[in-house]
Amino acid sequence: MENKNEQTVEKLESQSSPPTGIQVIWREFKKDKLAMFSLIGSILLMIAIMIMAFFTIDQTEVMKIQLLERFTEPGVRGYILGADEAGRDMFGQLIIGAKNSILIAIAITIIANVVGIALGIIMGYYGGFIDNFFMRIIDFFITLPTTMIIIVVVTIIPSYGIVDLILIIAAFQWMSTARLVRSKALSEARRDYISASKTMGTSDFAIMFKGLLPNLSSLLIVEVTLSFAGNVGIETGLSFLGFGLPPSTPSLGTLVSYAMNPIILSSKWWVWLPASILILVMMLGINYVGQALRRSADAKQRLG
């Protein structure tokens, strides 16, 4: 009995206090069925890909060349999605490729965002010369045709692998994050609570990363989600052109690039179309989640 009373009191209290970040996000997703569907769908899809890639599919078996099975059609002899020019199972390649693309995009997102967020906060907090100096660099690099420069850098490096690719792409992706975080940090750093921390003698580092950072978290979640989607696009795009992953490592982009052969594009749809559709579905899903997050981060746009 007493216990029950306590629960109601707790409930009342939580209703009277303003909703926190997670609650706002939850309300937004509950209001927007499509966003909820995208969120659950994207997460389940990625988990399913990871489980299949790590536990049920044997990469060496999939990548074995079997010329007798050349261009097997889907559904024939146990090939769910048929086979490619070299008789390799397309379904297995699709799962491994998706796994590689997702993991690479995650790695790029983490590196680029850690650099971008840290630099953005430093720029916004200190302002002045540091801010000006980095802003000029960022403005300059944002204008440049980065796709071309990434391609040139990739070709100059004598023998590159997954790690090099991740680092090269990440090197060109932190700027927009830094610029965005900086603009928010700039106004946030002029607030009273920051001044209060300063007068109390808290170190700059602690104010920036313990005081400022959590207050930007809603913005950062949006930024990280959308940049993840963007990074899937960049990696698959580069691999599609032939400047991403080395040919021995399948990625969604390399699978789509088989379509550059007119015969495969026109009559062997099962080689390239499933990977294309998987990219489309993933990009739409993740971007939709990002949009819903953006709405919940901005009180003016909220639905819930």
Added chain:
Amino acid sequence: MWKTIVRRVLIMIPQLFILSLLIFILAKQMPGDPFTGLITPETDPSVIEELRVKSGFYDPWYVQYYNWIANAAQGDFGQSYTFKKPVADIIGDRAMNTLLLSLLSVFFLYVLAIPLGVLAGRYHDSFLDKSIVLYSFISYAIPAFVLYLIFVFVFGYRLMWFPTSGTVEIGMDPGTWSYYWSKFYHLLLPAASYALLGTTGVIQYLRSEIIDAKTMDYVKTARSKGIPMKKVYSRHIFRNSLLPIAAFLGFTITGLLGGSIFIETVFAYPGMGKLFVESISSRDYSVITALVMLYGFLALLGSLLSDIILSIVDPRIRID
């Protein structure tokens, strides 16, 4: 305003300098030199060696940089390794194709995006508005090359409405009407595909601009004078919202240049973007260097142009 423009132009000079330095450093990392392109089985290696010494291949890097940039400024980017022709000639041939594609794409983009943006803003929160916003979201979210491929597959191979490669039908006489028609026909699908995917910025901007304008005093004044809503839109709101759209042209051009790599590769259209991919595959470094420099220059020029137009049309952005 002049102050802003002059300052932006002045900023561009160090930007160009840094860009050229960056590209020069990248180019130095590439194997070979401008004379590798002259080597044929018949050439005497000592002749090439002599050319190298004469051209300053063994000079210190700053002397080399100075010579390179001085030549580049006069349009001389050296010899292509694969084509055995001056780089400027090769790029010149392809630049025309890319220019045609870009112009038609930008034209389609504005023809599509301006009415959609205006409609979405005018009928704000209606079903029409929601559909337009959904379309602009989808076109933003999906990677271009995937959709281009699906378009080639559907409209080129399945329905066979459009050609799937090249700029013109083989065997056409240059100068005839059917030649120009064929050229235009080859441009239609890639330009329309690009326009379909590039509308997001313009639609979003026009839409929010028009929604804002609805509450503005000048619209209320016009309405209270008894001017019909239709006229308020065409005379007042539309005109005020359209000017900043002109400023997007610079960014659109920059985006188009970056995107030309994908669109020209997928549609097998022989422009500068495809030339870039081909040059990378054949390690034709003098062409690559020239192209990156050219694209970088155009991108800087595009953003400069946008800033200037913006500072002219939008007094809020005029900061001195």
